Each structure stands twice: as C-alpha cells, then as structure tokens.
Amino acid sequence: MTRACDLARAFADMVRHQRGYLLLEWIRQAEQDAPKPMKGFAGFLRQDLDAVTAGLTLPWSSGVVxxxxxxxxxxxxxxxxxxxxxxxxxxxxxxxxxxxxxxxxxxxxxxxxxxxxxxxxxxxxxxxxxxxxxxxxxxxxxxxxxxxxxxxxxxxxxxxxxxxxxxxxxxxxxxxxxxxxxxxxxxxxxxxxxxxxxxxxxxxxxxxxxxxxxxxxxxxxxxxxxxxxxxxxxxxxxxxxxxxxxxxxxxxxxxxxxxxxxxxxxxxxxx
Structure with missing residues (x-):
C-alpha cells in the first residue's frame, strides 16, 4: 500500500507539472513492484505511450471541452x-x-x-x-x-x-x-x-x-x-x-x- 501511494503521488506530480519525460520510468517502476491494479494501469499507459507523453508535456489539453x-x-x-x-x-x-x-x-x-x-x-x-x-x-x-x-x-x-x-x-x-x-x-x-x-x-x-x-x-x-x-x-x-x-x-x-x-x-x- 505504501508503494502504491508513493507511485500515485509521483504520477500526480508528473501530471501537475507536465513532466512527461518521466513517464516511461514511472511505468517501469509500476510494472516492477506496484500492486496488480496499478500494474494494469501502467500497461494501458504503455499501449498509448506517445499520446500520453504528449498529454503530459504539451501545453494543450481537452480540459476546456x-x-x-x-x-x-x-x-x-x-x-x-x-x-x-x-x-x-x-x-x-x-x-x-x-x-x-x-x-x-x-x-x-x-x-x-x-x-x-x-x-x-x-x-x-x-x-x-x-x-x-x-x-x-x-x-x-x-x-x-x-x-x-x-x-x-x-x-x-x-x-x-x-x-x-x-x-x-x-x-x-x-x-x-x-x-x-x-x-x-x-x-x-x-x-x-x-x-x-x-x-x-x-x-x-x-x-x-x-x-x-x-x-x-x-x-x-x-x-x-x-x-x-x-x-x-x-x-x-x-x-x-x-x-x-x-x-x-x-x-x-x-x-x-x-x-x-x-x-x-x-x-x-x-x-
């Protein structure tokens, strides 16, 4: 549970500060020792890695929509x-x-x-x-x-x-x-x-x-x-x-x- 909380906070920080360059490393860590639900989430992110990385890097978003x-x-x-x-x-x-x-x-x-x-x-x-x-x-x-x-x-x-x-x-x-x-x-x-x-x-x-x-x-x-x-x-x-x-x-x-x-x-x- 502690590991899941640490990864969740790291992901939230990555989203909040648009640090998309850290995404791949976060996925690797989650796949290595995170609880099963979080490993599944990391797997889904990897399937669409380029789009998710862009969303965490570029200033544009669908937030207004x-x-x-x-x-x-x-x-x-x-x-x-x-x-x-x-x-x-x-x-x-x-x-x-x-x-x-x-x-x-x-x-x-x-x-x-x-x-x-x-x-x-x-x-x-x-x-x-x-x-x-x-x-x-x-x-x-x-x-x-x-x-x-x-x-x-x-x-x-x-x-x-x-x-x-x-x-x-x-x-x-x-x-x-x-x-x-x-x-x-x-x-x-x-x-x-x-x-x-x-x-x-x-x-x-x-x-x-x-x-x-x-x-x-x-x-x-x-x-x-x-x-x-x-x-x-x-x-x-x-x-x-x-x-x-x-x-x-x-x-x-x-x-x-x-x-x-x-x-x-x-x-x-x-x-």
Missing part, C-alpha cells in the same frame, strides 16, 4: 425527469457570457463607488473559487486560508484553491460577486469568506450557487432547485467535496443545501 461536458451533465442532472431536450438545449446555448463588471459599495466612505470589481483571472477549471469579502481580521483570514489548503478526502487529495484576496472586493454582496463571475461557464459554485466566516469558531464559508432563473424551465423549476436557498454555509474541511461534486454533476446544490438546513447551525459538515 471536459469542463463544458461537466457543465452539460450538471444541467442535465438538475432537469432529469422534469423537462425536455428543447429546454436542455436552451439552457446550454441560450445564455452567453455577461459583463463581469459591477458597482461596489465603499463601506469606508459609506457611499457608492463606480469602480468595477476586478476580473477573475488565472483560475484553473478545477480550482475552487474563494472570495474574501471581509478585511477586518487578517489572522482569521490566514486561519481560513490555511484550513482550505489542507489535503482533503480519503486518499487524500491536494487542495486546489483560487483565492481572491483584494480590497476591491471588500463588502461585496452575493449578487455583486455572482455578477462578477458569471462569465465563467465552468463555475458551479463560488465560496465567500465574509464577516460570519471570520467571526465564527468553525469559520463556515458561504457557498453560493451560480444557477440563475434564466437557466431554469420556469419559476417552479427554479424554486425546486433553490428550495433551501441560493446559498448555505460549509466548514472549510468540506468545501472541496462540495466543489468537486457540483463541478462534475455528481450531486446537486439543493442536496448540499438540504444537509446544511438539517444541521442545528445551518452548516454543511458531512454527508
């Missing part, structure tokens, strides 16, 4: 058994990216500022998006960020987070944040580190769905998908599970919101 596939799966799952193909087509093709600029309230001056929120750039499609909207307690924020970067899951997995830590987002509301990120078609949920996050002992972040009324069949459909609201709170240790499951359409936002609703404090803590 896979992101759109995940988005389609999420939409399909939300509508399963309740709508038609025509509606699915409308939800997928009907809404183009919107202007990501918005007005931001300057709480220090108590008046409205015309400065737009900065564009969200550099987020990998697999990164969870965490927006800091409260800037009164730097130590609390550092604690939140550290908790979010802890490995997660049973394996465990490395935490992939895109942080927005910019005073321009101070005091931004849920609707303002949603407007700013709406152009990201691969984003199913955005997490806010607000005042409640900083003050509460468990540092629960606000998980907000990016689903809009326009993407739904009608008011009833939207009401069903947001039965427990457009947002719920989750402890940092569960943020990655929420993000991962929503990104691949494995679970719906309303399911996580229901679990949070059942918690005495209204926080998602576990399945």
């Amino acid at each position: 896979e992101g759109h596939v995940n988005r389609v799966k999420t939409l399909k799952r939300a509508m399963y058994g309740r709508a038609s193909f025509e509606l699915l087509r409308t939800r997928i093709l009907g809404n183009g990216p919107s202007d990501s600029r918005t007005r931001l309230t300057d709480h220090h001056r108590g008046e409205e500022s015309m400065s737009p929120l900065p564009a969200v750039t550099g987020r990998d499609e697999f990164d969870a998006l965490v927006v800091r909207t409260d800037y009164l307690d730097d130590q609390a924020w550092q604690d939140v960020a550290a908790a979010l970067m802890e490995p997660w899951g049973d394996r465990p997995y490395e935490a992939d987070v895109h942080f927005i830590d910019d005073l321009a987002w101070s005091g931004a509301t849920v609707d303002e944040v949603l407007t700013a990120v709406r152009g990201d078609d691969n984003l199913a949920v955005v997490f806010l580190a607000d005042r409640t996050t900083m003050q509460a002992e468990s540092h629960p972040l606000l998980a907000v769905t990016t689903l809009t009324r326009e993407e739904c069949m009608d008011d009833e459909d939207y009401a069903q998908l947001t039965e427990f609201g457009r947002h719920f709170r989750t402890i940092p240790a569960r943020l990655h599970e929420v993000h991962a499951n929503l990104s691949i359409g494995n679970l719906g936002f309303e399911e996580f919101a229901a679990w949070a609703h059942d918690d005495p404090e209204g926080i998602f803590r576990s399945f």
Whole structure:
C-alpha cells in the first residue's frame, strides 16, 4: 500500500507539472513492484505511450471541452425527469457570457463607488473559487486560508484553491460577486469568506450557487432547485467535496443545501 501511494503521488506530480519525460520510468517502476491494479494501469499507459507523453508535456489539453461536458451533465442532472431536450438545449446555448463588471459599495466612505470589481483571472477549471469579502481580521483570514489548503478526502487529495484576496472586493454582496463571475461557464459554485466566516469558531464559508432563473424551465423549476436557498454555509474541511461534486454533476446544490438546513447551525459538515 505504501508503494502504491508513493507511485500515485509521483504520477500526480508528473501530471501537475507536465513532466512527461518521466513517464516511461514511472511505468517501469509500476510494472516492477506496484500492486496488480496499478500494474494494469501502467500497461494501458504503455499501449498509448506517445499520446500520453504528449498529454503530459504539451501545453494543450481537452480540459476546456471536459469542463463544458461537466457543465452539460450538471444541467442535465438538475432537469432529469422534469423537462425536455428543447429546454436542455436552451439552457446550454441560450445564455452567453455577461459583463463581469459591477458597482461596489465603499463601506469606508459609506457611499457608492463606480469602480468595477476586478476580473477573475488565472483560475484553473478545477480550482475552487474563494472570495474574501471581509478585511477586518487578517489572522482569521490566514486561519481560513490555511484550513482550505489542507489535503482533503480519503486518499487524500491536494487542495486546489483560487483565492481572491483584494480590497476591491471588500463588502461585496452575493449578487455583486455572482455578477462578477458569471462569465465563467465552468463555475458551479463560488465560496465567500465574509464577516460570519471570520467571526465564527468553525469559520463556515458561504457557498453560493451560480444557477440563475434564466437557466431554469420556469419559476417552479427554479424554486425546486433553490428550495433551501441560493446559498448555505460549509466548514472549510468540506468545501472541496462540495466543489468537486457540483463541478462534475455528481450531486446537486439543493442536496448540499438540504444537509446544511438539517444541521442545528445551518452548516454543511458531512454527508
């Protein structure tokens, strides 16, 4: 088991840093002393060695396509058994990216500022998006960020987070944040580190769905998908599970919101 974990970490590092030149040596090591399932995996890689090496070396990938596939799966799952193909087509093709600029309230001056929120750039499609909207307690924020970067899951997995830590987002509301990120078609949920996050002992972040009324069949459909609201709170240790499951359409936002609703404090803590 230890050997399998070492090889898995080495493979993950190779993928993450595009070190395709190490692939053949990794295959040899796996075929030599890895557990049987991993030996089989190495054998499959060897059968298509040139293509896999290129995928681990070149800057191009099918990631964007896979992101759109995940988005389609999420939409399909939300509508399963309740709508038609025509509606699915409308939800997928009907809404183009919107202007990501918005007005931001300057709480220090108590008046409205015309400065737009900065564009969200550099987020990998697999990164969870965490927006800091409260800037009164730097130590609390550092604690939140550290908790979010802890490995997660049973394996465990490395935490992939895109942080927005910019005073321009101070005091931004849920609707303002949603407007700013709406152009990201691969984003199913955005997490806010607000005042409640900083003050509460468990540092629960606000998980907000990016689903809009326009993407739904009608008011009833939207009401069903947001039965427990457009947002719920989750402890940092569960943020990655929420993000991962929503990104691949494995679970719906309303399911996580229901679990949070059942918690005495209204926080998602576990399945």
